[in-house]
Amino acid sequence: xxxxxxxxxxxRRFATIWSRAVFPVTSTSLTRVEFEAxxxxxxxxxxxxxxxxxxxxDEARAVGAALVAAHCTDPEALxxxxxxxxxxxxxxxxGDGPQEDLRARSSRLQHAMAAGYAQALRxxxxxxxxxxxxxxxxxxxxxxxxxxxxxARFRAVFEGAAIGISIADLEGNxxxxxxxxxxxxxxxEQNLRSRNVTEWTHPEDAPQVWRLYEELVRGEREHYHVxxxxxxxxxxxxxxxxxxxxxxxxxxNPQYQLALMEDTTERRLLNLRLRYEATHDALTGLPNRTLxxxxxxxxxxxxxxxxxxxxxxxxxxxxxxxxSLGHAAGDRLLVEVADRxxxxxxxxxxxxxxLGGDEFVALTTGPDTExxxxxxxxxxxxxxxxxxxxxxxxxxxxxxxxxxxxxxxERGPAEVLRSADIxxxxxxxxxxxxxxxxDEEADARAITRHGLTTALxxxxxxxxxxxxxxxxxxxxxxxxxxxEALVRWLHPQHGVLGPDxxxxxxxxxxxxxxxxxxxxxxxxxxxxxxxxxxxxxGPMRINVNLSPCQLSHPGLVQDTVEILERTGVRPDAxxxxxxxxxxIGADDDLLKPLRRLAEMGVxxxxxxxxxxxxxxxxxxxxxxxxxxxxxxxxxxxQQFPADPVDLKIVEGIVTLAHSLDLTVTVEGVETGAQAExxxxxxxxxxxxxxxxxxxxxxxxxxxxxxxxxx
Amino acid sequence: MERPAxxxxxxxISVPSVSRIYDFYLGGSHNFEVDREAARKVMEFLxxxxxxxxxxxxxxxxxxxxxxxxxxxxxxxxxxxxPTFGNxxxxxxxxxxxxxxxxxxxxxxxxxxxxxxLGGNSDAAVVAADLRKPEEILASxxxxxxxxLNRPVALLLVAILHFVEDADDPYRAxxxxxxxxxxxxxxxLTHASYEGxxxxxxxxxxxxxxxxxxxxPLIMRSRDEIARFFEGYDMVEPGLVPMPLWRPESSPxxxxxxxxxxxxGVGRTA
Numbered sequence: 001x002x003x004x005x006x007x008x009x010x011x012r013r014f015a016t017i018w019s020r021a022v023f024p025v026t027s028t029s030l031t032r033v034e035f036e037a038x039x040x041x042x043x044x045x046x047x048x049x050x051x052x053x054x055x056x057x058d059e060a061r062a063v064g065a066a067l068v069a070a071h072c073t074d075p076e077a078l079x080x081x082x083x084x085x086x087x088x089x090x091x092x093x094x095g096d097g098p099q100e101d102l103r104a105r106s107s108r109l110q111h112a113m114a115a116g117y118a119q120a121l122r123x124x125x126x127x128x129x130x131x132x133x134x135x136x137x138x139x140x141x142x143x144x145x146x147x148x149x150x151x152a153r154f155r156a157v158f159e160g161a162a163i164g165i166s167i168a169d170l171e172g173n174x175x176x177x178x179x180x181x182x183x184x185x186x187x188x189e190q191n192l193r194s195r196n197v198t199e200w201t202h203p204e205d206a207p208q209v210w211r212l213y214e215e216l217v218r219g220e221r222e223h224y225h226v227x228x229x230x231x232x233x234x235x236x237x238x239x240x241x242x243x244x245x246x247x248x249x250x251x252x253n254p255q256y257q258l259a260l261m262e263d264t265t266e267r268r269l270l271n272l273r274l275r276y277e278a279t280h281d282a283l284t285g286l287p288n289r290t291l292x293x294x295x296x297x298x299x300x301x302x303x304x305x306x307x308x309x310x311x312x313x314x315x316x317x318x319x320x321x322x323x324s325l326g327h328a329a330g331d332r333l334l335v336e337v338a339d340r341x342x343x344x345x346x347x348x349x350x351x352x353x354x355l356g357g358d359e360f361v362a363l364t365t366g367p368d369t370e371x372x373x374x375x376x377x378x379x380x381x382x383x384x385x386x387x388x389x390x391x392x393x394x395x396x397x398x399x400x401x402x403x404x405x406x407x408x409x410e411r412g413p414a415e416v417l418r419s420a421d422i423x424x425x426x427x428x429x430x431x432x433x434x435x436x437x438x439d440e441e442a443d444a445r446a447i448t449r450h451g452l453t454t455a456l457x458x459x460x461x462x463x464x465x466x467x468x469x470x471x472x473x474x475x476x477x478x479x480x481x482x483x484e485a486l487v488r489w490l491h492p493q494h495g496v497l498g499p500d501x502x503x504x505x506x507x508x509x510x511x512x513x514x515x516x517x518x519x520x521x522x523x524x525x526x527x528x529x530x531x532x533x534x535x536x537x538g539p540m541r542i543n544v545n546l547s548p549c550q551l552s553h554p555g556l557v558q559d560t561v562e563i564l565e566r567t568g569v570r571p572d573a574x575x576x577x578x579x580x581x582x583x584i585g586a587d588d589d590l591l592k593p594l595r596r597l598a599e600m601g602v603x604x605x606x607x608x609x610x611x612x613x614x615x616x617x618x619x620x621x622x623x624x625x626x627x628x629x630x631x632x633x634x635x636x637x638q639q640f641p642a643d644p645v646d647l648k649i650v651e652g653i654v655t656l657a658h659s660l661d662l663t664v665t666v667e668g669v670e671t672g673a674q675a676e677x678x679x680x681x682x683x684x685x686x687x688x689x690x691x692x693x694x695x696x697x698x699x700x701x702x703x704x705x706x707x708x709x710x
Numbered sequence: 711m712e713r714p715a716x717x718x719x720x721x722x723i724s725v726p727s728v729s730r731i732y733d734f735y736l737g738g739s740h741n742f743e744v745d746r747e748a749a750r751k752v753m754e755f756l757x758x759x760x761x762x763x764x765x766x767x768x769x770x771x772x773x774x775x776x777x778x779x780x781x782x783x784x785x786x787x788x789x790x791x792x793p794t795f796g797n798x799x800x801x802x803x804x805x806x807x808x809x810x811x812x813x814x815x816x817x818x819x820x821x822x823x824x825x826x827x828l829g830g831n832s833d834a835a836v837v838a839a840d841l842r843k844p845e846e847i848l849a850s851x852x853x854x855x856x857x858x859l860n861r862p863v864a865l866l867l868v869a870i871l872h873f874v875e876d877a878d879d880p881y882r883a884x885x886x887x888x889x890x891x892x893x894x895x896x897x898x899l900t901h902a903s904y905e906g907x908x909x910x911x912x913x914x915x916x917x918x919x920x921x922x923x924x925x926x927p928l929i930m931r932s933r934d935e936i937a938r939f940f941e942g943y944d945m946v947e948p949g950l951v952p953m954p955l956w957r958p959e960s961s962p963x964x965x966x967x968x969x970x971x972x973x974x975g976v977g978r979t980a
Contacts, residue, residue, distance in 0.1 A: 024966065027737035027760065029767035029796040031960035071795055073737035128739035132730070132792070135740075135823035136723050142838075143818055 007095065014092040015043040018084045025076040038070050046085065046113075047093035050105055057112040064116025068124050078117050082110050164240070164261040167247075170217045170254055172197035184240070184263045186232045197257070202229040202237070216246050219254040227264070239265045281354040283331055284338035292353035292361055293413050299365040300416065302408035309373025309405040311362040311380060312420035313341070316398040316432035318358035329390050334358065336390075337397060340383040345376065361420070373405045377435040400427035401435035422446040448494070453505045455491070460515055464490050467522050468694035472543065472665065472687050475679040482541030484577070484687060485523035486694045487515070499545075507549050516550040521563045524574060526697050528567045543575040543605065548582040557593045560602065571601035575626060579607045583622060591623060598623035605665065610653070619660055627657045631668030634688070637677050638670065647681065654682040726924045728873060729791035729820040735763040738794040740823065748924050755916035758908070758968030762953075763869075765969030766900050769953040770868050771801050773898040773976050776946075776957065777864040778805035780978075782896060784863045786853070788814040788841050789870025792823050798866060799834040808833060810856045814847055816840040841870060842878045844886040862894035871939065872902040872929050884939050893979050897943050900974040901936045902928060906952050908967040936973050943977025950975035 019036035028035055042063045049059040067081060085106060094102040158165055164181030168174045177192045185192055201210075205228060212224040223245040230238045240261040247256040279291035287295070299308040315337065322330035334354075341352045341360055349365040362380060364372045380401060387394040402423030404416055411419075419438045425446075427436040459465065469483035489497040506512040527542040550556060564571055576597065583591075583606070598604050605626035606619075610633060629650070636646040657664045666678050669688030678686060692699065726748035730741040734749045737760070741749075753759055774785065783806055787798045790813035799811040813824050813836040824836035835852040847853060857863060865887055874880035888897070904911035914930075921928035937950050948955065952970040954962045 023964070027735075027764055027794075029764065029771045031768070032964050033960050071737060073739075125739040131826060132733075132740040132742070132819070132823060135792075135826060136819045138822035138825070139818035142822065 007093075010092040011043055011047055012040065014047070014088050015040040017088055018043060018081065021080040021084045022072055022077045025074045025080065026070070026072045027074070028071045035070070042066050043093075046089060046109060049109055050089060050093055050102060051095065051097065056105065056109060060109040060112035061116030061119070064113040064118070065120035067117055068120035073121060073124070075121075078114060081117075082114060085110055085113070164259075164263070166192070166259045166261075168197050168257050168259070170257065172217070172257075175256070181261065184238055184261065185230070186234055186236075191233060197259075200230055202231060204229045213244070216244055216257060217254065219246065219248075222246050237265070238263065239268045281338075284335050284354050286338050286342065286360075287351060287353040289353065289355050292351070292355065292363070295351055295353075295363060296413040296416065299363065300408055300411065300413055302365065304409065305367055306365065306408040307367060307369040307406060308408060308416075309364045309369035309376065310403070310416060310420050311373065311377045311435070312402040312404070312417070312424045313360045313362070313380060313399045314424050314428065315358040316400055316428065321395060325390070325393075325395075332390050333388055333395060333397065336388045337384070341380060344379040344383050350376070361417075369405055373403055377401050377403050381433075381435060398433040400424050400432045402427055402438060403435050404438040418447075419443050449505065452491070452494075452497070452502055453509060456502065456506055456509060456511050456515075459489060459491070460511065460518065464492070465515065465518065466490060467519060467526070467697075469526070469697055469700050470687050470694040471692050471700055472541070472685050473691045475675065475683055475686050480540070480700065481685060482543060482575070483700050484543040484694075485519060485526075485545075487519050503547065507547055510549065512547045512549045513553050513555075516547060517559050517563075520544050520560065521567075524563050524567050524569050527573050528569050529697070530700070531569070531573070541573055541575055541603070543577055545577045545607065546582075548579070551578060551582055551593070552590060557596050560597060561600070571597075572603065575603035575605050577605040577607040577628065580609050580611065583618075591621075595623040598625070616656065619656075619662075625662060626665055627653070627662050628665045628667060629653065629683070631688075634666055634668040634670075634674055634678070637674050642677060647677075650678075650683075651681050658682065723819070726926075727817050727819060728921075728924075728926050729815065729817050732763060732869070733792045733794050735760040736767065736794050738792070740792045740794065748920060751920045752917045755913055755920070756907075756909075756968070758966055759917070761966035761968040762971050765953040765965065766869050766972075766974075767796055769900060769956055769974045770798070770866065770898065771796055772957055772959060773974075774798055774801045774864070774866075775805050776976065777896050777898065778802055778809065780896070782862050782864045782894075783809045784857050784861060785809065785811045785866065786814070786847075786857060786863050787811065787866040787868070788847065789867065789873070790815050790820070790824065790836070791817070792820050793827055797827075799828070799831065803833065810834070812837060812852050812856050814839050814841070841867070841874060841880070841883055844883050844890070848887075848890050859890060860892050862896070863891045864896040864898055865891060866898045867939075868898065868900050869902070871899065871936075872931065873926060875927055875929055881938060881941075885942065888942050888979065891979070895979050896946075897940060897977045899936075899939060899976075900953060900972060901939075902930055902972045903932065903936065904930050905933055905971075905973070907971040933973055937975075940975060940977040943979055946976040946978055 015036055019032060019039045022039075023032045023035050026035065030038065045059050045063055049056040049063075052059075064078075067077065072078070072081075089109070090099070090102045090106050094106075158178050161178060161180055164178065164184050166174055166177040166181050174193055174195050174197060182192060197213075206226060209226050209228055212221065212226065215221040216224060223243060225241070225243045228240055228242045230240065232238050241264050242262075243260045245258045245260075246254055247258055249255045279288055279294075280286065281288045296308070296310070299306070302308070318330065318333075321333060337358075337360070338352070338354060341362060345352045345362045345364070347364070350363065352360060352362045354360050362376055364376050366372070380399070384397045384399055387396050389395070402420040402425070404420045404423065406416075422443050423436050423438040426439075426442055427434050430436065466488050468486050468488055470486060471480045472482045472484060473479070474481045487499055487503075489502055491497050503512065506515050523542045523544050527540060530540040546556075560574075560576075564574065576594075578594070594604055603625045604623055605628050606622065606624045607628045608630045609627045610630045633646065633650050636643055637650075654664050663684040664682070665685040665687065666683045667687055669675050669678065669686045669690045671690055674688075675686060675690055723742055724744055726744045730745040731749045731752070733740040734746050756762075777785070778801075783802075785798050785802050790798070793813075798813070799809075802809040802811055811834040813828075813834070815821050815824070815836065816839065818838060821836050821838045828834045828836060833856065835856055837847060837850040837852045839847045839850060841847075848859075867884070871880050871884070874883070884897075888895075904914055907914050911930075918928050918930060933950065940950070948957070950973050953972065953974040954965040954969045956974045956976070
């Protein structure tokens, strides 16, 4: 450090002034003091150049450039520097040289310094511009590479995707499609690229398809998903699951539409086929039960004023054809019938279905089915008239039809079909080859019968059956000789039901065997009670009915023997009643059990004699000891005077019976006159309301007592 | 494929960049006309802004020297921008030869430029990453290569947090970085604020609008909000202060009034 007023001190003062002037316009991160330290060597070079003889301009240029290197890049820094040099350089650094000469030299230094500064700033600016441009390029390269990689990956996805992808502009012009999409449309990508999305209409387009499209291209919707059909160039139909998304640019403006489509044509066909198979009969191609129920349900759910008509057809004697000609012939017959039925129901709202086997249905719907269903049934009957030719045979086809017609909204499909089924059976039991109209009462009866049939087994378990007894009276002395056991069913809902209501059902289901055994046991036990109480009134006999089914049951003899032994009742106290019709044409096998019972002493009565084909000659070989004349004979004697021919017939039968050693019982005696008449004709025993209606066992006791005291 | 956070859709030099604008404020020519145009617009509202930037650079220089003096040899500068002069690696490596510096920026041009500048400096590197995804920064090969996370690091968040909106949760990012760094690490931070500006905030708001327009929102935060970034750090004296007042090496009277806008501070974890 020199003296403050020495040359070094003056140089430093110059540097301080200079740094103070320039510092505010620099961008340096140095403090002013540090900055001043940077300027000091520059000030020294200027000071020396001011006093030197040669190369002064070069030095000044170098100082100007150094100023740029010290980040004095604002031209204001140069202005302030020059001002500072102009004012202070000669003053602080000129020493005692000639002032005018020094000022001229200072001027030249300033010119050179300005030139050096400008040159350096220009170079620095260019270098920095170059470097930032290079950096931008490099960065672009990096990004472009990343984009390229990403694009390549995208392209691989685009091309390799199994789903069809296409990109279109907002006017619908297709810009790009991938291979999968081209293949869906049958090949040629070029054909697709020149197309417009809006040309791709199809008659099966759902109404919202094009509304959604418009919303999307207007930018009101980001995406939509629809099932859509397209025509391929060859005219075939392509079905797709289509998802369309809106692509926006960086500012969020709609730019493109991206469509992703999945080919569902085959899946759809498969679904249609599966649906068809699930709803159609494989043999005839007619709609099956499933589809029919759907349609029927729809018809029954129809609006007010809508009606339905249903024809339920069952072929008569189809089983015979199947059994005799084989299933193949039977199937061909069904196919032919199906074709003919199909031709009968061609109007809108009409359909024919096969429910299974030889059962078909025809349905008609609309407001006017009351008339139409009759015509439909008539058409079906007509269609069956012409014989069907199979394997060179002419087969006559007949059918029975149950017709149900009614308003929609009242009954369910199951109920309607049941009614049709019942009615069809009514047509069948009326001889077939006809159609019958459903009738609520007939339905109700059938329905009750069905209900009773299913309730029978539990009724026996629950003890809902009971027995009433109708006295058998000796016509000679009017004494009670026994009683016929008549089974009753105390039904929880229907009350007391007579045997005519349920015995045929029990016969049909086989329940008659346990039920018959129960009746037999119960009656025989009752017979023993009577015997114990009324030993004085002579042997009381119990008559029990045997159904044809029981008759052929192998356990009949054994059951009967066991019951008699268990109760200790003598066989001759029991009379089994068998209907004449059950024994018509009976062979020895069937008669054997009856013979054995008869041999044991059990009486066998031939019930309802005279109603069937009364084979008098046959009577001899039957193990029968009693004839029960049918009530039709006694009915004719209710008139007065009785028809003499009827009287003769009865007299003849009685004579014949007696000659065969058979006793004769008459049923349905309602008046004293009848009773007297029958006594005169030689009948032995009688039963009927004239004596007593069937009643509880105690009533019989009373009758017997009355009789005994009479 | 998800686009990395840093990778722009494309390099568009017709869009102003905050790092090139910053360079312009500092008298550099690493910028394009769009950048200068935006910078001039800002300066219509804040004419002394370059002085704020200069003070920012001066603070960073003092803080780096302080950290080096405190024995820190690893520096992580996130939001480094375009290194015009007096960069962290220059300051740090002159104060502590062999110091390791990793720069991070999400501007690909700034990254490319830094790569060019750092070519041949084996102790410094640049990572293209975003402050909003600290895990990507910490897992980058450059950080793994140069920084030993078991030793203290000086984390520089200089003039960057005011470009991260609250929606991107800058506090979470700062906390994640703090947790990843070894005890004894430092946070060197500056942040723009309406507080300390030598003009009404309504007028300064015009500058904020310009940044909004170039889709680089400038978030002015209060001193309290800025102090919250130091959660988990012990403040180094004199705490969170205007930049010229942080450990000044020359008389603050020399400073331009604009240098006093915003706040600077250094914190250290125990």
